[in-house]
Amino acid sequence: SQQGEEDPQALSIQEGENATMNCSYKTSINNLQWYRQNSGRGLVHLILIRSNEREKHSGRLRVTLDTSKKSSSLLITASRAADTASYFCATGFSGGYNKLIFGAGTRLAVHP
Amino acid sequence: DTGVSQDPRHKITKRGQNVTFRCDPISEHNRLYWYRQTLGQGPEFLTYFQNEAQLEKSRLLSDRFSAERPKGSFSTLEIQRTEQGDSAMYLCASSLAAPPEQYFGPGTRLTVT
Numbered sequence: 001s002q003q004g005e006e007d008p009q010a011l012s013i014q015e016g017e018n019a020t021m022n023c024s025y026k027t028s029i030n031n032l033q034w035y036r037q038n039s040g041r042g043l044v045h046l047i048l049i050r051s052n053e054r055e056k057h058s059g060r061l062r063v064t065l066d067t068s069k070k071s072s073s074l075l076i077t078a079s080r081a082a083d084t085a086s087y088f089c090a091t092g093f094s095g096g097y098n099k100l101i102f103g104a105g106t107r108l109a110v111h112p
Numbered sequence: 113d114t115g116v117s118q119d120p121r122h123k124i125t126k127r128g129q130n131v132t133f134r135c136d137p138i139s140e141h142n143r144l145y146w147y148r149q150t151l152g153q154g155p156e157f158l159t160y161f162q163n164e165a166q167l168e169k170s171r172l173l174s175d176r177f178s179a180e181r182p183k184g185s186f187s188t189l190e191i192q193r194t195e196q197g198d199s200a201m202y203l204c205a206s207s208l209a210a211p212p213e214q215y216f217g218p219g220t221r222l223t224v225t
């Protein structure tokens with residue numbers, strides 16, 4: 001079973017617009033990670049935020065984490081056609097290893 | 113490119129046949145994971161190795177599935193007596209203990225006819 005749920009399931013925007021994807025999860029976590037998947041490159045790690053962090057930036061990516069609401073958001077600013085992909089949140093847990101539980105993903109389409 | 117590699121990339125087999133997939137992780141990574149992904153869903157955890165020790169198996173991994181990592185380097189995932197429901201993308205990932213980001217291979221797409 002999957003821990004997280006992404007919202008929306010699909011998102012269609014124009015190049016240059018911002019894209020926001022949300023993720024909710026059910027149990028306590030150690031960290032939350034976002035991955036991108038497209039047919040050309042498979043699953044690629046984007047950014048990790050730890051449970052004691054509230055916000056993190058990496059280039060055009062901004063991730064927030066609200067552990068009280070068990071939710072996270074991923075913002076992609078100034079989107080490009082190359083950002084077209086599926087985006088997954090994945091929760092990681094403490095306890096000595098790094099098993100990830102993925103959500104069902106958001107399919108993002110960025111139109112030129 | 114010294115990323116995670118998987119072989120084969122595609123496998124078509126008939127129901128009831130056995131199949132074996134191979135994963136070669138990033139060389140310095142001691143942690144190796146197998147996931148399964150079906151169309152429109154996120155990856156689902158199957159099993160985890162730390163070095164050669166298999167430390168966790170998902171309930172998704174029925175008795176027909178077995179995974180090994182004999183020398184703590186490459187890993188194999190075998191499915192015996194395949195069923196149509198086994199059709200999926202099988203993903204392998206590796207990581208260090210810290211940081212916990214996982215690096216995924218391109219996957220093996222299994223089709224059971």
